[in-house]
Amino acid sequence: MKFKQWIIGLISIMLAVTLVACGTDSNGNNDEVKEKLVVQFVPTNNDGSMEAKAKPFAEYLSKQLDREVEVTLATDYSTIVEAMSSNQVDIGIMPPAAYVQAKDMGKAEAILTSQLGAYDKETGLPLEGELTNTFKGEVLVRSDSDIHSLLDLKGKRIATLSPNSASGYIYPVAEMKDAGIDPTTEATLTTVNDIPSEITAVLNGQMDAAFVFEGARNVFASSFGNNDLFEELRVLYLTEGDIPNDAIAVSTDMDEALKEQVKQVFLDMKNDEEGAEAMSLWNHQGYQEAADSAYDTVRHYTDQVLE
Incomplete structure (x- = not known):
């Protein structure tokens, strides 16, 4: 009898541990708790306005990815590299030279590159409806x-x-x-x-x-x-x-399924109002599949500066 009670007690403990590892949604269904994602970007200015805009972006990504997302601001170009290399950041909206550094450390993978509005080389004014990857x-x-x-x-x-x-x-x-x-x-x-x-x-x-x-x-x-x-x-x-434009880069430790989900969320951003507003943080107007070779020119120029 004591042995039977011991077995029942052990099973109860195992069930409790399993339930702790699960979350309960609003309908009372048990789902696996999804790990929080940390996103970081380099602000284009330091007047404090970017912090306010980062919150709705975090809420947008949380909804689209069905998990908690924290959006942080890098203090400069080097700190986002450090954050990626030390595994403090899962997704980086990375300026090209910063991406190259993190990539060459084996800590970042570009899944997408951003599209920007093109400019007239003579006037400096935007070219209506034209996008560019550089x-x-x-x-x-x-x-x-x-x-x-x-x-x-x-x-x-x-x-x-x-x-x-x-x-x-x-x-x-x-x-x-x-x-x-x-x-x-x-x-x-x-x-x-x-x-x-x-x-x-x-x-x-x-x-x-x-x-x-x-x-x-x-x-x-x-x-x-x-x-x-x-x-x-x-x-x-x-x-x-x-x-080359900014890279949407993910940690090299990210599993393939989540990587594909993140990629699709960014690709779909331009198709809804909330997404388009989120992209405006960096003046992005869309995203395309990324080729790491596109960033080789940054490596070449960096070597020239260091000579």
Whole structure:
């Protein structure tokens, strides 16, 4: 009898453990508790507005993926690489150079690449209805500046983003070297937090030029209500090299079924209002299948900068 009671007790414990590992939905059905996903991205500006927008994005992904999703902001380009490499982040919306670093560490896999609105190379204005998988780096100066070529930047003060930024550092530095001037030794490079800060520094004369991404004047025009960025700033130079858009990258530890689910959610975003609003965090207008080879150009340019 005691043995029988012991067996019954053991079975009860096993059932209790099983129930703890399961969740109960609103209908009273038991389902396996799904692990929380952490998503991280690099904000385009640091004025605090991106934090507020991240919450509805987290809610949107939670609903679509049927699990808790936490969305965090990277403090700069290097921290998202560190977060991916230390397995603190499951999904990264990663700038191209940051993705390449995480990929080469064996910690990130691009499942999609973003699509952006294309820009007219002459006017800097958006091309209605046209999308692109690449963009250019842009060097901005004041419209009344006497700087008219890359060589004129010798001895000048240049605002840049992190050395891990493709358009905000890597591509313009590499192409300036090709043109015969090494800005790391023949100009004064100052790293600032974000593109609005770069633009402000050029407008007020603290800096002579700024390295930004193509279309930056259009993207941030609303942040400068007292300035007409198209009147007060001009594009000195567009990089010859095309920069691949942001990668939607997942941890290499993610199982295939979840990876496919994440991919489909991002592919479907443009088809509903909530999804389109979520994409607007980074000005993304859609997603396509990613080829890692598309990011080889970033590796090439990075090597040029390091030479």
